[in-house]
Amino acid sequence: MARDGGRTDTIRTMDARDAAMRVLATHAERMPDLVPIEPRTDGMDPRDAALAHALIDATLRRWITLGYLIGKAGGRDIRTLEPKMQAALACGAAQLLLMDRIPDHAAIDETVEWAKRRIRPKAGGMVNAILRKVAGLRGERLDAWDGGTGSIPLSDGGALALIGKRLPEDEESRIGIACSLPRGLVKSWARLGADLRELCLHTLVHPPTVCRLGPADISGDERFAPHASAGHAVYLGPRDRLGETLREHPGMSVQDAAASEVVGGLHPEGERVIVDLCAGRGTKTRQLLAKFPESRIVACEVDADRLIALRGVFAGESRVVVLHADEAVGRGQAWADLVLTDVPCSNSGVLPRRTEARYRVRSAAMARLIETQRDILSNAARMVRPGGRVIYSTCSLEPEENADQAAWAQESLRLTVERERAVLPVGGPGDDPSGYRDGSYAAEMRIPAG
Known part of the structure; x- marks a missing residue:
């Protein structure tokens, strides 16, 4: 019985690694223009599903670090290898260097077996040889990264000393x-x-779940801890109970303090019609409802699934109308008092939350994003009446997406930039989550009155 039980455990763990490495192989093939991919965990034990997600996150978050060390140890540039081989080596190296609860023999042996099954039988030998050399790089654990060449930082605030190899x-x-x-x-x-x-x-931090409290009273609720930003708290409860917790507290939403300030910092001017032109899941739409109690809100999206979700979220809310963005733009000119444009961006201010975005920020996708942002700004400017406002916001740190776009709008669309707010992210590995903050940018611009 014991031997059968051991066999079952091995098969389950291999399934977790198989699910993870399949996703990582797809990422390797698409690098750097990555999109979120969920592993296939149907039928898995919850622990194994969690392992699959942890393997993907650890490997993808440190892809460049791992590739560099694999190259130093094995003498092979990982970028020259086929995607499945890249996935196997990077995932194996992540387990050896970054995940200290996984034994070396499990990390190496099971990665070798995966390579034999999913790549070709002889691939196992190469994987085995390189991963054993990677394991030999691992030195002692240090309290913190000193910024030097002899160690790498860890996401919990510590560092790992390197044996025999150094950073540039x-x-x-x-x-x-x-x-x-x-x-x-x-x-x-x-x-x-x-x-x-x-x-x-x-960018290496595992970010906390920060909630904007709204009217919620969480006094004595042990599921929350204080946050440095007023009106916010850190959720400490189980992730699978978060939805239930939010339903207990109407008006509360998951929203970082940097993002909530975009709407929170606005001063009402008697607006009758407000358009949330890139409403997404409706987080800022809910903020607008609370901030502008006399206004009618038009929530817009271009994605069909999100439109359906938005209609469900705001069903029964008499002050919210949900429209496809094209329909809202097609209504003509000068019919809104304020338009919020929380535009698609590189996400460089929220890389801890968007692991897949870190490699595409400065890629060719940036030029396409800039054009999309300008199209959205142009549509917003046409929709706003004279004297009304356009609010432009991103979760980016890149000047090309932020101040440069505001300057473009001022020159090309005749908008007046009245206020800009650039927020740099706060919080490093091992820091107290109460001080964590994403990065963001917002510009408040006005249409000429006459």
Whole structure:
């Protein structure tokens, strides 16, 4: 019986690794233009499903770091290998270097078996040889990363010393590899005037679930801890009970303090019609309802599934109308008092929450995003009456998506920029989650009155 039980455990764990490495192989093939992919965990034990997700997150979050160390240990540039081989090596290396609860023999042996089954029988030998060399890089655990060449930072605030291999001497290259960020993104952030190392280390944090409280009273509720931003709290309860918790507290929503300030910082001017042109899941729409109690809100989306979801969320809410964005734009000119444009962006201010976004920020996708943002701004400007306002917001740190777009709107659309607010992210590995904050940008612009 014991041997059968051991066999069953091995099969289940292999299923978790199989699910994870299939997703990672797809990411390797698409790199750097990644989109979120859920692993196939149907029928898995909850622990194994959690392992699959943890493997994907750890590997993808540190893809550049792992690729660099694999290259140093094995003498092979991971980018030259087929996607499945990249996935196997990176996932195996993540277990050896970043996930200290997984025994070396499990990380290596089961990755070797996966390579034999999913790539080809002889692939196991290469995987075995390289992963054993990667394991040999692992030195002692340190209290913190000193920014030097002899260790890599860990997401809990500690660091791992490297044996026999070092990171580059050049600061930008070293920080980029240590924090798994493309060189172009690190160079861009170096020009922001912030502490570059702190900014990059922030992207390694496992972010807390921050809730905007609204009217909710959470006094004595042990599922929440205080947050540094007024009107917010950190949710500590089980993730699978979050929805139930939100239903207990109408008006509460999951929203970081940086994002909530976009609407929270507005001053009502007697607006009758407000348009949320990129409503998404309706988080800011709910904020607008509370902030502007006399206004009618038009919530818009282009995605069919999100439109259906929005209609469900606001069913029975007499002050909200849900429209396809094209229908709202097609209503003509100068019919809204305020238009909020929370535009699609690179997500570079929320990389801890959007792991797959970190590799595409400075890719060719940026140019396409900038054009999309300008199209949305142009539509918003046409919809707003003279004297009304356009609110432009992103969760990006990139000047091209932020201040440069506001300057473009001022020059090309004749908008007046009255207020800008750029928020840098706060919170590093191991820091208290009460001080965590995403990065964001918002510009309040006005249409000429005459």
